[in-house]
Amino acid sequence: VIRPDSSYDDFAQLSYLVYVDVLTGPKLKVLDEAFDLTGLTATVGTIPDGSRPMLTLQESIGMATTLQWQSEALGRSVLETFLPMWSLLGTLVAMLMFWLRRRVIHAADMIDEAQQALRVSEQRFKNISEASSDWIWETDSEQRLTFLSERFTQVTGLACHAWIGRPLTELLAYDKQLMAAIAEGGVAAGRRPIPCEMRDDHQSPRYCQLSARAVRVAEQLQGYQGTVCDITEEIEAKARIEHISQHDALTGLANRHRLNNFLNTRLSEGLSGDHPVFLLALDLDRFKPVNDTFGHAAGDVVLREVAKALTGGTRETDLVARLGGDEFIVVATDCRTQEQAERLCLRLIEQINQPIRIGTNDVSVGASIGIVSAPFDGLTAEDLLRYADIALYEAKSSGRNLFRFYEPAMNERIMERRQLEMDMRQALRRHEFRLDFQPRYDASSQTIVGAEALVRWQHPIRDLLSPACFIPLAEETGLIVELSDWVLREACLNALSWGDELMVSVNLSPVEFQRSDLVDRIATVLKSTGIAPQRLELEITESVMLEDAASALTTMNALKALGTRLSMDDFGTGYSSLSYLRSYPFDGIKIDRSFISGLDQSQSSEAIVHAIVSMGHALSLTVTAEGIETVAQLGKLTELACDQAQGFYLGRPMSPLLFQQVLADARVEHVVEAGGC
Template sequence: MALGGLFAKKSGGDHASGPSRAHGQAGAALSSGQRLALLDQFEDLGISWFWATDENGRLIYLSERAAAQFGERAPDLNGSALADLFELDRDDEEHSQRPLGFLLTARNSIVELPVRLAGCSHELWWSISGKPQFDSTSRFLGYRGSAKDITAVRESQRDASRMAQYDSLTGLANRHRMSKRLTATLIAYKAAKRSCALMMLDLDRFKQVNDTLGHPAGDDLLKQVAQRLNRIVGDRGEIGRLGGDEFQIILPDIDDRGELGDLSDRLIQMISQPYSLDGSRAIIGTSIGIAIAPYDGIEPDALVSATDLALYAAKGGGRGQYRFYSAELKDGANLRREIEEDLRDAIVGDQLELHFQPLVKSEDNHVSGFEALVRWNHPERGWISPQDFVPVAEDTDLINPLGEWVLRTACRQAAEWPGDLRVAVNVSAVQFATADLPKIVKKALAESGLEPSRLELEVTESVFLGDPKGTQLVFRALKELGVRLALDDFGTGYSSLGYLSSAPFDKIKIDQGFVRGATEDDNNNAAIITAIVSLANALKMETVAEGVEAMDELALVKELGASHIQGYIFSRGLPQDEVLERLTNGKLEFDPQGPPKHRADRKRMFRRIGVIHEDHRYEAVMRNLSKTGAAIEGLLDVPLGTQLVLDLGGGQLVVGQVVRSEGFSQGLLFEIPLISDGADGLCTRHRISPYALAAAGMPLAALPPGNYNPTNIGNDGTRSRPTFLQVDVAATRAAHG
């Protein structure tokens, strides 16, 4: 149909109507041919095009220039359903829920509706408007409308929208977008009873890179971190940069803490690999906090808060680690604040003391030196573990005065020892980064009178984070003083063999994590120890195997060539008076004492847990826990092979089979091994779902720290009789003295 015929109705009809006459005589002076020519000229300008459909919604006219945008499809457009030619904007909240066909069927006017041309090789957007047409009998004739190209406008809007939602430096989602995505995801997943994990990452030592290499280098580093995160996470989740050196990852439909722990390990390893920054080399690390909805939080704010607490715990655990959220972390955060306040007084208030653990020669079990270990005897809380207060000191301004106190005290007390035994002192990465460290060491040596060759400074691989050139300058200054240097916990941090060729170490300490399990079958730790010893020998360095506790471990590390050994098999840390007494009496040889064989790490404890058997819940005491099993006390004469469910709290249920039973004590082998919680503890891969608890009548909420009673009750509302007799362990032990 011709354009003039289609649009004649627009100016036809009752020409006597007032509005038509009111426009004056200029319009009436144009003939129909002139009006048609005017419309053609308007189309040729490309400002707008015209389209029309029949009563069935099929296209019967489209301006030639508009049709050309469909490319090869242009000749076949007439007769096509208009609804098949366009796609609606998914982000248009007003129209995205209703297809174009529905809008046309409703026979309402369309005003500047943005649509995307379907089936085109590249993205083209139009804005279409149209009005339904009716004859004098109100019969629907179809639509007559206009269209215009808004592709450039859309691209501009998209760029503006992207700038508002994405980080301009890394291209990752920004804080605003991540917040919206998390909120939308949790709302949808709550309705669908799905889970969602949230990770929070904080870069370790990033500020040092910024300060030493400059902000352009810091920006380049952040871009490379973003690329590495994308490489590991891929399409499993969305990554965002919240600002500074903070990153967040949303991981839909993942609640397996084993899977999340593995992913965290890969992220930590990837991010800690060296970076090339405009000719300079830098090494950083990362700490990761993890929380999972609905277990750790239902609402976005609660989940983010849980993740923050987990990240805080990861950084407090020594950095370069991950942590899962647990309810206990709230108490831990409060404890850290109290420790920080009290530690300031402890440093100047004579509450700290040093204990010394011997480093023993493999060849003859003679002591060659001692490692200084700081201890804190709090006047109210008693002994506080260094694992609790040293990380607090590192996160505050206390690590430098604490480290200086340890160094001065160790030098002074070691100077009292007879002979030429060395003292090893740990130096944190924060201390090492200060330009005054060589001066502080020199002053401690001068005040104590200790020979520099008797002082050994132990540093971890984290000292290489940030500015390797600055690190080399500190190394050089320390070696000029004549002190020895040892690399502690080798292989557990930001490992790179490159720095061993240039760093002037005298000793490598093999982390106890490689000693543990080295005697077990199908374990690669022995091969790793062999490689470290070979590397150290080639570089003319001594080696120390740390954390040796069992006789088979001792025999193995000696066989593999470690030159020195440290661990409970020879001695715990000794106070200064015991060290002096031993050395004065000439007791330089330590006799090994320990179990004959290494056992899988069992975390000793004494805490109450629930034990579920059939439809009954018992109370018991857990004596120790490992990845593969546990020892419990509290049930009398449980037959071998009995299946029990241990309720470890916080929604953690683990199925185990009794493999040892003596009176009221049982040993269990777990059906599914536990996993690391990222700290020094263990946890289950999965937990009771809050959705399941809600289905059983409980309110939908994050898991509380408590336990859960079995709901498996008979149809008549009764339970069966208990199978086992429960014993009060504490009372029984007291009765037997």
């Protein structure tokens, strides 16, 4: 359209210029290649819908023109061009999403694990804190409590809320400045515990250890925090261990360790003649029979009662100790003179002698005491204990329920005794002991009816020793059992060579009756030697019944059951001999030589011997008189109808060979007399 200007709008009157482009084959080819329209064709007119894609042009102006082209795969080029890029991009996006998902899952797992570990850690900390004896605390900078753990109430019985806001020093007794200094010292110093004490809800004392650290924020002190460990049980356990290490478990008295410490401390303080220390060594008398008869439990009861008696009889400043067995020590620090020490000994002996109830029985023990004083007798614990033991030995040797003060001369005697003891042990192995036999005669016919075995010691230095020189020592050291076994065996073996009628008499020690094996030992000798039991006579002194009457009766009945004879030796010297004859299974009695010595000179002695003989016959006992030294004494005994006689006048103790010769001569004399008749 050609217009004169842009305002002219009468298009009907205007001229039109029409441009026509003929779509030739080459031009269609150009369009084909430009727009990827394969097989592009142009057809005048309208073509019905077909299988090929088409485009109709200028349907309203003139004749229409239809363009058609081939399209086997619509959008193939687009797909071939963009699909690889989209696929790669999709793959990358998928991989990125997978990676992100994995990271998110991993992060979530890590968070879960961290939360679980936190919960486990919190539970572990709670379990440990609640299981231990420690409780946790926190305070402000003025040491006022701001936090207490639940363990606080469990340990102390106190409520946490009742103490929040109160000073820690009201709860615990500790040094406030020391705690602050240690808390400021850092980790190493914070591990240093501070000993402290507190009271629980029952007002019972509790022993603790306080650990503390300072809490700072930007170098500003905010407060303190730490733990308190209850060590009451540990302290009490240490106290018990310390007590056990210092005291006797049975009696509760001090033991040897505490005794030595006490003595060393007391001696190191310095002593003077005006303020001496007396040390008493005590040993119980008649304790072993109680232990053997009633058992160790009864013996323990006796020891505890003796401990009470000793404690009750001394002052609080004194020390009473048990060294073991039935040995006790008393350290008297307030006795000023020897007379005061004597009164203390008498008081202790009196209290120990009180009867002690064992079940349904009352038993009695005694005590022998050796006394030593410092600084007079020694200045060391070792010397005092040794000298007291020596004095104790002197007291026991002198009798029962006695005390003796130490004297230097005792030391020489004890050394001599120890040497004799060592020699005696060697003598048993070296066969230095020997037996002599003293004949026993029928008083009327003066024929030998047996012999008494008497042991002698052929000492290599001291020559021949009588029983009085070593039997007491053998009884004290326990060697009496081994020695007695040898005497019994040798006596029975020798008696086998005397014929079938003569008896042999052997003395038994009271110590042997304190042992439970006496009957078995006698039975063993009878079996090993083969001697007839009725040929063995066992001589027993009255002291056997004095030690433990009930146990002695049981043992004597058992000896009688073996078939042996029992004879009471030294009859008439004791206070209860008559009652013993009535109660115990004796076969005979031996009148003590003290009555025989004045028989031919004193009417009273004759009356006593006559009474003993008459009483013995009334009880069907064989009466033997020992210690006959004159023909007049033998004549009197014959007149009084005494059964048997023994003494130097009739025959001195002699060796086994000499005794056999005496027996042989007696048989020859008997044969001659019989032939003469």
